[in-house]
Amino acid sequence: xxxxxxxxxxxxxxxxxxxxxxxxxxxxxxxxxxxxxxxxxxxxxxxxxxxxxxxxxxxxxxxxxxxxxxxxxxxxxxxxxxxxxxxxxxxxxxxxxxxxxxxxxxxxxxxxxxxxxxxxxxxxxxxxxxxxxxxxxxxxxxxxxxxxxxxxxxxxxxxxxxxxxxxxxxxxxxxxxxxxxxxxxxxxxxxxxxxxxxxxxxxxxxxxxxxxxxxxxxxxxxxxxxxxxxxxxxxxxxxxxxxxxxxxxxxxxxxxxxxxxxxxxxxxxxxxxxxxxxxxxxxxxxxxxxxxxxxxxxxxxxxxxxxxxxxxxxxxxxxxxxxxxxxxxxxxxxxxxxxxxxxxxxxxxxxxxxxxxxxxxxxxxxxxxxxxxxxxxxxxxxxxxxxxxxxxxxxxxxxxxxxxxxxxxxxxxxxxxxxxxxxxxxxxxxxxxxxxxxxxxxxxxxxxxxxxxxxxxxxxxx
Amino acid sequence: xxxxxxxxxxxxxxxxxxxxxxxxxxxxxxxxxxxxxxxxxxxxxxxxxxxxxxxxxxxxxxxxxxxxxxxxxxxxxxxxxxxxxxxxxxxxxxxxxxxxxxxxxxxxxxxxxxxxxxxxxxxxxxxxxxxxxxxxxxxxxxxxxxxxxxxxxxxxxxxxxxxxxxxxxxxxxxxxxxxxxxxxxxxxxxxxxxxxxxxxxxxxxxxxxxxxxxxxxxxxxxxxxxxxxxxxxxxxxxxxxxxxxxxxxxxxxxxxxxxxxxxxxxxxxxxxxxxxxxxxxxxxxxxxxxxxxxxxxxxxxxxxxxxxxxxxxxxxxxxxxxxxxxxxxxxxxxxxxxxxxxxxxxxxxxxxxxxxxxxxxxxxxxxxxxxxxxxxxxxxxxxxxxxxxxxxxxxxxxxxxxxxxxxxxxxxxxxxxxxxxxxxxxxxxxxxxxxxxxxxxxxxxxxxxxxxxxxxxxxxxxxxxxxxxxxxxxxxxxxxxx
Numbered sequence: 005x006x007x008x009x010x011x012x013x014x015x016x017x018x019x020x021x022x023x024x025x026x027x028x029x030x031x032x033x034x035x036x037x038x039x040x041x042x043x044x045x046x047x048x049x050x051x052x053x054x055x056x057x058x059x060x061x062x063x064x065x066x067x068x069x070x071x072x073x074x075x076x077x078x079x080x081x082x083x084x085x086x087x088x089x090x091x092x093x094x095x096x097x098x099x100x101x102x103x104x105x106x107x108x109x110x111x112x113x114x115x116x117x118x119x120x121x122x123x124x125x126x127x128x129x130x131x132x133x134x135x136x137x138x139x140x141x142x143x144x145x146x147x148x149x150x151x152x153x154x155x156x157x158x159x160x161x162x163x164x165x166x167x168x169x170x171x172x173x174x175x176x177x178x179x180x181x182x183x184x185x186x187x188x189x190x191x192x193x194x195x196x197x198x199x200x201x202x203x204x205x206x207x208x209x210x211x212x213x214x215x216x217x218x219x220x221x222x223x224x225x226x227x228x229x230x231x232x233x234x235x236x237x238x239x240x241x242x243x244x245x246x247x248x249x250x251x252x253x254x255x256x257x258x259x260x261x262x263x264x265x266x267x268x269x270x271x272x273x274x275x276x277x278x279x280x281x282x283x284x285x286x287x288x289x290x291x292x293x294x295x296x297x298x299x300x301x302x303x304x305x306x307x308x309x310x311x312x313x314x315x316x317x318x319x320x321x322x323x324x325x326x327x328x329x330x331x332x333x334x335x336x337x338x339x340x341x342x343x344x345x346x347x348x349x350x351x352x353x354x355x356x357x358x359x360x361x362x363x364x365x366x367x368x369x370x371x372x373x374x375x376x377x378x379x380x381x382x383x384x385x386x387x388x389x390x391x392x393x394x395x396x397x398x399x400x401x402x403x404x405x406x407x408x409x410x411x412x413x414x415x416x417x418x419x420x421x422x423x424x425x426x427x428x429x430x431x432x433x434x435x436x437x438x439x440x441x442x443x444x445x446x447x448x449x450x451x452x453x454x455x456x457x458x459x460x461x462x463x464x465x466x
Numbered sequence: 467x468x469x470x471x472x473x474x475x476x477x478x479x480x481x482x483x484x485x486x487x488x489x490x491x492x493x494x495x496x497x498x499x500x501x502x503x504x505x506x507x508x509x510x511x512x513x514x515x516x517x518x519x520x521x522x523x524x525x526x527x528x529x530x531x532x533x534x535x536x537x538x539x540x541x542x543x544x545x546x547x548x549x550x551x552x553x554x555x556x557x558x559x560x561x562x563x564x565x566x567x568x569x570x571x572x573x574x575x576x577x578x579x580x581x582x583x584x585x586x587x588x589x590x591x592x593x594x595x596x597x598x599x600x601x602x603x604x605x606x607x608x609x610x611x612x613x614x615x616x617x618x619x620x621x622x623x624x625x626x627x628x629x630x631x632x633x634x635x636x637x638x639x640x641x642x643x644x645x646x647x648x649x650x651x652x653x654x655x656x657x658x659x660x661x662x663x664x665x666x667x668x669x670x671x672x673x674x675x676x677x678x679x680x681x682x683x684x685x686x687x688x689x690x691x692x693x694x695x696x697x698x699x700x701x702x703x704x705x706x707x708x709x710x711x712x713x714x715x716x717x718x719x720x721x722x723x724x725x726x727x728x729x730x731x732x733x734x735x736x737x738x739x740x741x742x743x744x745x746x747x748x749x750x751x752x753x754x755x756x757x758x759x760x761x762x763x764x765x766x767x768x769x770x771x772x773x774x775x776x777x778x779x780x781x782x783x784x785x786x787x788x789x790x791x792x793x794x795x796x797x798x799x800x801x802x803x804x805x806x807x808x809x810x811x812x813x814x815x816x817x818x819x820x821x822x823x824x825x826x827x828x829x830x831x832x833x834x835x836x837x838x839x840x841x842x843x844x845x846x847x848x849x850x851x852x853x854x855x856x857x858x859x860x861x862x863x864x865x866x867x868x869x870x871x872x873x874x875x876x877x878x879x880x881x882x883x884x885x886x887x888x889x890x891x892x893x894x895x896x897x898x899x900x901x902x903x904x905x906x907x908x909x910x911x912x913x914x915x916x917x918x919x920x921x922x923x924x925x926x927x928x929x930x931x932x933x934x935x936x937x938x939x940x941x942x943x944x945x946x947x948x
Contacts, residue, residue: 322501323508326494338507368479375472375474406485411488
């Protein structure tokens, strides 16, 4: 095999990945130790949790080494560091919940960190499975429409009776075998595959101006029809489920992929105007949208009511200041949903601005590395898929952290890799697995004959 | 497509940068404002997580913080809570702080700028920050004696060291246990507070400094002082003392408490009138002196002034521009004269301290976290109320009141006690307030005291001598270690 020969010429950077992964794990270990020493808590979790997380990461590293030896060495360690920070903060909030239970004399709550660890296991298994079964990302293009239908179906699941469930006014969850799952998180991966697969074949015709409406070039209906259908169906379902965050995310993703595929800036303008008009209509039509928007403009107008969450979040960030209170020494438990939507408020309070900048840099590394894979991969589908997946992580990070810091209206999304929540963790590990697969293809030595055959197969496929 | 990908990447990085800029704004520039927002629990919680300094008497602590296992790392405890509640106040998660806990909060919480160096050292030594301590002037014997003597009856006792103004006892009854409000359970605190607040006996009211009542005959000391200071009267100056006098311009006949004439031929002396608490003589004297002279004398003792001990005391009042009959009634401490127990103790203290009224105070020392003294309180004079000679005359007259007059139950064997009783008329149908104001020993006084039992503390027969004087005697004995 020429691959064996090429290994001598192209560095795989696997050792760098391993070293960084150990570093990421150590960040979590130190955070955990600091939490325990600050809170005087030793009974919850501890070394078993940390060691299992370490072993899981090590196994995942082995899988990358085996399945994608040329993969980008920064992607996995970056998200592992975020995952470990998230675990430490969930552990810290578990302690706060336990202390609260003691002082109230109420029964001890089950620590969430074990469930999150289990989800980390599921996420990493999904990561390894995706990496193993998707040997070449180009094969995913075959499943363009399957992915589109799957995305819509997944989004639709929570609306079904019996398995769908409503939490805090949004119907985003399904109950399955005693587990709750948020299918919208997986839907965003499926829909990204659909958008990439669909756009890569229609991008030239989409770029052609068919006719002009109000001075804006509009493509042919048969080129744009299925796309709009899937997209509107997605938004409709999300409106029914009152999931503003995912609506915004998918909307943004769609605009970005359309822009990248066609190279036409008018899509960004159209998207921007649609967002304004849609937002305005939603403000008029839906009470909950109106409340969110008004709270964004003036959270202190109803600081103990509708503005409570965001006000508490801002208090948390303010209490953290530049250097933070230190692990275990703030009051992140005062912010509602501190483990899920508001986990960055908790991190911002205890790690301060410095910690937040570090966390945002980790996200920036993921985005930059994802984009690098998108640029470097040699096929247009890979280009589109990688930038789409990168956009999902970057945009979701912006929407949720922007929301809890009042930069944009609060919509409710999990913070990738940090927040408590299985669906989010699994979906995001799948995204990283796909990015790693694409980056492997991009960094691997020049194509082999076998790959050339594959590529020709792929192009003739739809 | 590559160019578009790069642009999208740049756009996402710009978004992440916007997050950092916004976070810098919130966590650095806006942080102070947000921390100071009313309703931001974190400030309170941070205060609770630091070991709050104790409130100390000479040796014992009457409020201290003990470590707990819950999120609010320290619990505020009051070992003898109800005895000292009027002084310490409470420190509550729900209702904030009162009393010394509130007034000295910056010291106790360690926020005072004097602790800056300590805080730096703590930071570098990685020690838990700790608040400073407060030492009080309270004499535990006197305070315990006062609370014991009040025995749950509605009333107040104030004892002052006349030479310094140091408050030796500040008792309010009925009292409450501040431990009920300083727990970590908001629900309990709320329930306890609501119960205390609904209690018709008002246990949360800080009676010695917050409650003003007509001082009744104890105010005759002020009228007598005004008479002496006018230069026209001495102890044995004769005054008319009939069984009753007509208040000019009205058909009201003011009588004596015993319905008797104050002396043979309806004539008495200033000294005798004070001893037997002759209303007619003092009403006449008041009209002779005029409202302005009495008001001025009252102000020299501290009426119309606000005192911070450091808790702010209610202002004691003498009526503004009373007419003749009103002046007559005011001269015997009725009509619209209102005084706190603290104010009446200051009257006694001024007479005891050769005429100089000292500013009353509770905090004797401010201490650092390691109990080194940061500041000693220097006693300060409020002003001279009367001349040295006249104060001596008035003291002797007060001794006469205890030895021969209406305040015999204030006597302490082996000590010359001076005093004045009062039975302040109240709204018709309501029992009178029983007062006693006194000092001991009469030369070089070590203690001045005021006692009031609101509505006689529930007694059927209200008299200053039988109800208030024994309490004063008990407190004075405790101070003098008799």
